[in-house]
Amino acid sequence: MIVSIDIEEVKKWIRRIGRLALINIEEHEEEELVKDIIKIIDFFNKLREVNVDNVEPLFMTPREKPIIREDEVKKGLSEEEALMNVKERVEGYIKGPKTV
Amino acid sequence: MRILTLLDIIKEVRNDPKLLFEYIEYTYDIINKVEDKVRAYITLRDKEHVLRDAKRVYDKLIKGRAGRLAGALIAVKDNISTKGLRTTCASRILEDYVPPYDATVIERLKSEDAIIIGKTNMDEFAMGSTTENSAFFPTKNPWDLNRVPGGSSGGSATATAAFEASAALGSDTGGSIRAPASFTGCVGLKPTYGLVSRYGLIAYASSMDQIGPITRTVKDAALILDVIAGPDSRDATSIDISFPKTFLEYAEEGSRGSVKAKLVVIEEMVGEGIERPIYTSFIRVIRHLEANELNVTWISKPIVKYALPTYYIIAMAEASSNLARYDGLRYGLHVGVEGKSWYEVFAEVRSRGFGKEVKRRILLGTYVLSAGYYQAYYLRASKVRRLIRDVLVSLLKTYDCIISPTMPVLPPKLGERIVDPLKLYAIDVNTVLANLAGIPAISIPSDLVNGLPVGLQVMCDELRENLLLKISSYVESFLKITPLVPPLVRGYVI
Numbered sequence: 032m033i034v035s036i037d038i039e040e041v042k043k044w045i046r047r048i049g050r051l052a053l054i055n056i057e058e059h060e061e062e063e064l065v066k067d068i069i070k071i072i073d074f075f076n077k078l079r080e081v082n083v084d085n086v087e088p089l090f091m092t093p094r095e096k097p098i099i100r101e102d103e104v105k106k107g108l109s110e111e112e113a114l115m116n117v118k119e120r121v122e123g124y125i126k127g128p129k130t131v
Numbered sequence: 132m133r134i135l136t137l138l139d140i141i142k143e144v145r146n147d148p149k150l151l152f153e154y155i156e157y158t159y160d161i162i163n164k165v166e167d168k169v170r171a172y173i174t175l176r177d178k179e180h181v182l183r184d185a186k187r188v189y190d191k192l193i194k195g196r197a198g199r200l201a202g203a204l205i206a207v208k209d210n211i212s213t214k215g216l217r218t219t220c221a222s223r224i225l226e227d228y229v230p231p232y233d234a235t236v237i238e239r240l241k242s243e244d245a246i247i248i249g250k251t252n253m254d255e256f257a258m259g260s261t262t263e264n265s266a267f268f269p270t271k272n273p274w275d276l277n278r279v280p281g282g283s284s285g286g287s288a289t290a291t292a293a294f295e296a297s298a299a300l301g302s303d304t305g306g307s308i309r310a311p312a313s314f315t316g317c318v319g320l321k322p323t324y325g326l327v328s329r330y331g332l333i334a335y336a337s338s339m340d341q342i343g344p345i346t347r348t349v350k351d352a353a354l355i356l357d358v359i360a361g362p363d364s365r366d367a368t369s370i371d372i373s374f375p376k377t378f379l380e381y382a383e384e385g386s387r388g389s390v391k392a393k394l395v396v397i398e399e400m401v402g403e404g405i406e407r408p409i410y411t412s413f414i415r416v417i418r419h420l421e422a423n424e425l426n427v428t429w430i431s432k433p434i435v436k437y438a439l440p441t442y443y444i445i446a447m448a449e450a451s452s453n454l455a456r457y458d459g460l461r462y463g464l465h466v467g468v469e470g471k472s473w474y475e476v477f478a479e480v481r482s483r484g485f486g487k488e489v490k491r492r493i494l495l496g497t498y499v500l501s502a503g504y505y506q507a508y509y510l511r512a513s514k515v516r517r518l519i520r521d522v523l524v525s526l527l528k529t530y531d532c533i534i535s536p537t538m539p540v541l542p543p544k545l546g547e548r549i550v551d552p553l554k555l556y557a558i559d560v561n562t563v564l565a566n567l568a569g570i571p572a573i574s575i576p577s578d579l580v581n582g583l584p585v586g587l588q589v590m591c592d593e594l595r596e597n598l599l600l601k602i603s604s605y606v607e608s609f610l611k612i613t614p615l616v617p618p619l620v621r622g623y624v625i
Contacts, residue, residue, distance in 0.1 A: 045494065048498050049478075050474070050478075052493050052494055053455075054478060054481055055482040057482075060487070068494065070552070070553055071495060071552060074439075075444055077437065078437055078444070078511050078515055088516070088517060089514075089520055092593070097367045098363070098369050116227075116229060117460075117461055119465075125461060129470055130469075130473040131470060
């Protein structure tokens with residue numbers, strides 16, 4: 032459980048996580064976000080009550096034999112189709128933003 | 132013309148192919164009358180385009196070469212890719228995205244001559260349980276326009292319930308098919324993980340996402356499952372399995388008569404948090420079941436109490452990884468910001484493109500996967516997931532199915548749940564289990580309480596869709612409340 036919550040501390044790590052996730056946190060949404068996130072993490076902490084000693088994690092339902100396809104050359108999307116949602120393109124290339 | 136069920140429509144059209152055009156006109160009339168009120172669709176196809184597709188289906192019907200879904204107008208959740216038809220995930224970041232290919236399920240529907248009528252509203256990236264998290268507008272429950280239709284496939288359920296489509300496809304990661312089916316009086320089926328290909332489904336939490344039907348009867352759901360299920364080399368998690376009979380045949384067997392089965396209720400699924408009217412209705416339904424030779428046992432499984440946090444940790448972790456792809460370069464929102472750092476440009480796109488709940492889940496998902504917290508949250512949740520699956524699977528060795536109310540509450544009023552994320556998450560308490568365990572689950576209408584639909588959830592062991600459909604069709608046959616017609620459209624349909 033989060034025993035004593037230091038709001039400033041939480042704000043700091045939310046900004047750090049935001050940087051990792053490429054999400055800006057605007058000042059006007061910060062207060063509410065911090066409040067909600069503290070509540071949700073507290074709800075997650077309920078799992079600490081469960082004894083998970085010697086339990087193997089389950090990441091997805093086990094499959095005896097996954098469907099594996101042959102590695103064959105097949106016709107995929109045309110260049111036009113593959114680029115149809117690109118906003119800026121130059122001679123068949125995607126033009127990215129100028130960054131510094 | 133009889134249009135109450137998908138099977139009715141298909142039969143009518145097969146007997147008299149001209150009725151296909153009449154049915155399309157009729158459906159667009161209903162849409163004209165109710166769509167402004169319920170707002171099920173993000174993109175509705177022009178009637179002229181649908182009629183053009185119908186001409187092709189008509190020609191095949193005349194030659195006796197039409198597919199199993201000839202006559203069907205299917206509404207599709209807007210996170211399932213449709214070639215040439217805008218697919219937004221109800222997000223600003225994909226507002227003008229047009230897929231260059233069809234999802235496998237769409238290919239399969241089309242190859243059986245179903246016509247796609249439109250793309251339905253949802254919670255952004257399927258994150259929500261009320262369809263209020265759409266970036267565009269909320270969908271309203273056709274049974275009471277002040278209430279939510281459930282989510283995240285709320286548009287698909289509403290389109291089906293309000294007769295704006297013959298049936299629909301939704302996706303279910305933690306209950307997103309069953310919740311809106313329950314709240315709108317429809318049947319909603321989440322298949323075994325892997326029974327239906329996810330190719331072309333825009334990913335939310337890949338280890339739990341499954342596509343399934345939302346219909347007005349169990350048989351209709353069985354028919355659609357017959358069409359969309361099956362192995363696909365483009366989804367390595369899809370399963371190559373065949374059943375001796377079609378799902379529709381299993382559902383027909385169930386509806387014809389006496390099925391004997393052992394059912395179990397997990398006490399924790401009807402414990403705290405369940406509204407009184409839901410509990411009383413559930414007890415009434417159990418009496419019906421017992422009067423029809425279905426044996427019901429009650430049992431306690433305390434681990435089930437941990438399903439909700441387990442689900443949310445895993446779903447958010449997977450979402451944060453899946454949604455890392457949205458940078459606005461190859462597709463999606465374009466902000467035209469230049470001359471800033473690489474970080475600033477992409478963070479700008481994502482911050483403008485994603486809504487509040489999506490950002491919250493990405494942040495929390497990144498947190499539970501980050502160094503120092505991975506073991507305490509994500510890994511621990513994955514271990515609890517195994518404990519939950521083991522308990523459910525072993526219970527399903529002794530009993531044929533687990534039953535519960537699908538939703539612990541009646542459809543909430545708009546705005547009632549969305550204000551508090553934990554209050555919103557709480558209503559998924561009974562549906563997340565099937566996704567964590569990878570087992571199939573169905574919600575069927577079981578009652579009307581204060582004029583609002585209530586659903587019964589039935590879960591079976593993995594790949595026992597045959598049993599699931601047989602039992603739920605049997606139950607449907609003696610509860611006798613489907614197909615449900617909401618008062619909003621009663622005048623137009625009957």
